[in-house]
Amino acid sequence: MTLADRMNHLGTETAFEVLAKARALEAQGKEIVHLEIGEPDFDTPRHIVEAGIQALQDGQTHYGPTPGIPQLREAIARNSREVRGIDTDPAHVVVTPGAKPIMFYVILALAEPGVEVIYPNPGFPIYESMIRFSGATPVPMRLIEEKGYHPDLDDLASKITGKTRLIILNSPENPCGSALTREEMETIANLVKQRDDLYVMADEIYKDILYTGEHHSIAAFPDMSRRTIILDGFSKSYAMTGWRLGYGIMPPELVPHITRLAVNSVSCAATFSQFAAIAALDGPQDDVQAMAQEFSQRRRLITDGLRSIDGINCPEPEGAFYAFPSIRETGLSSSEFEERALSEAGVAILSGSAFGEYGEGYVRLSYANSQENIAKAVESLRKFVGSL
Numbered sequence: 001m002t003l004a005d006r007m008n009h010l011g012t013e014t015a016f017e018v019l020a021k022a023r024a025l026e027a028q029g030k031e032i033v034h035l036e037i038g039e040p041d042f043d044t045p046r047h048i049v050e051a052g053i054q055a056l057q058d059g060q061t062h063y064g065p066t067p068g069i070p071q072l073r074e075a076i077a078r079n080s081r082e083v084r085g086i087d088t089d090p091a092h093v094v095v096t097p098g099a100k101p102i103m104f105y106v107i108l109a110l111a112e113p114g115v116e117v118i119y120p121n122p123g124f125p126i127y128e129s130m131i132r133f134s135g136a137t138p139v140p141m142r143l144i145e146e147k148g149y150h151p152d153l154d155d156l157a158s159k160i161t162g163k164t165r166l167i168i169l170n171s172p173e174n175p176c177g178s179a180l181t182r183e184e185m186e187t188i189a190n191l192v193k194q195r196d197d198l199y200v201m202a203d204e205i206y207k208d209i210l211y212t213g214e215h216h217s218i219a220a221f222p223d224m225s226r227r228t229i230i231l232d233g234f235s236k237s238y239a240m241t242g243w244r245l246g247y248g249i250m251p252p253e254l255v256p257h258i259t260r261l262a263v264n265s266v267s268c269a270a271t272f273s274q275f276a277a278i279a280a281l282d283g284p285q286d287d288v289q290a291m292a293q294e295f296s297q298r299r300r301l302i303t304d305g306l307r308s309i310d311g312i313n314c315p316e317p318e319g320a321f322y323a324f325p326s327i328r329e330t331g332l333s334s335s336e337f338e339e340r341a342l343s344e345a346g347v348a349i350l351s352g353s354a355f356g357e358y359g360e361g362y363v364r365l366s367y368a369n370s371q372e373n374i375a376k377a378v379e380s381l382r383k384f385v386g387s388l
């Protein structure tokens with residue numbers, strides 16, 4: 001088969017491949033602890049499920065408007081005014097099946113050959129994949145272990161050129177677990193404002209899972225909302241990965257273009273999921289807080305456990321549900337560590353190199369698993385590393 005050349009530039013996300021390998025080992029009777037997949041292990045809160053069922057029973061089983069049903073766009077705008085402190089309205093909002101399409105569409109709409117896009121590295125692999133797919137040049141913003149996986153902002157300033165059209169931020173960050181401070185956001189906002197035609201895509205999908213301080217949206221800084229596309233969704237905050245629902249909040253002039261990409265690809269997000277999402281935003285937030293609380297205890301357990309293993313160094317995650325320890329002292333490459341942790345220790349984790357060139361020397365452990373399983377995984381990894 002002769003594939004279009006653009007397919008040579010499209011990357012992937014390896015979490016699903018490791019999951020498949022782990023499942024194959026389980027089918028052979030091997031016990032595996034799953035720390036590879038980035039999804040909350042909790043079920044969607046009851047009142048949200050009930051709103052979804054009610055919508056189905058009410059006949060919400062048809063196509064809806066491409067940018068989302070008006071009630072949900074309104075609820076997202078209201079929620080964002082309250083939670084992010086930004087001045088926005090439904091005309092800024094596009095709802096998509098999961099937040100990933102926002103990433104896809106925004107990069108397709110803004111990036112092209114000759115344009116540079118700055119993105120976090122180690123970072124969510126789809127950013128680099130999509131930048132390359134668009135033909136633009138990916139420019140990595142290195143997150144530095146010694147800085148708790150924060151970027152060097154002088155280095156960032158030196159990377160912004162006349163060709164830079166988009167800077168991608170992800171705070172709290174996957175895979176590093178770091179979260180930008182208010183001061184860092186402000187410095188980045190000031191850099192962005194020095195240029196015309198430079199935008200920020202702020203991936204805030206982990207904003208509700210933050211252990212240190214408050215979430216700050218770069219869109220809330222003066223004159224930034226017209227330069228920012230916020231990406232968020234329901235997968236992580238409300239444990240709704242399978243409902244496939246996310247959204248972007250963006251300058252209104254971008255909305256028709258993102259909507260055009262959506263109409264060309266997915267038509268709309270599932271209508272009943274959108275009604276469930278209204279219940280998620282407008283209903284009680286106790287479950288969101290309870291999940292964040294539980295993640296906080298797991299973070300303690302996994303960080304302390306990994307730090308107690310000779311040869312592993314684990315900076316403290318500030319948000320999301322990932323630990324990103326350095327495994328350099330073990331003498332293994334990241335992918336060797338990934339493979340052998342699975343086959344010899346029965347622990348499924350991801351190689352840091354799956355998150356970009358600066359991820360070599362690290363591995364990602366998702367602590368979206370029970371405290372009991374996390375403790376088990378740490379002990380198995382201790383024996384494995386001790387045996388090297």
Ligand code: PLP
Pocket residue numbers: 038097098099100101124170173174203205232233234235241245246
């Ligand atoms: N952004 C980041 C950083 C993520 O880790 C993920 C999912 O893993 C997403 C966006 C996409 O989430 P979804 O498409 O499920 O809303």
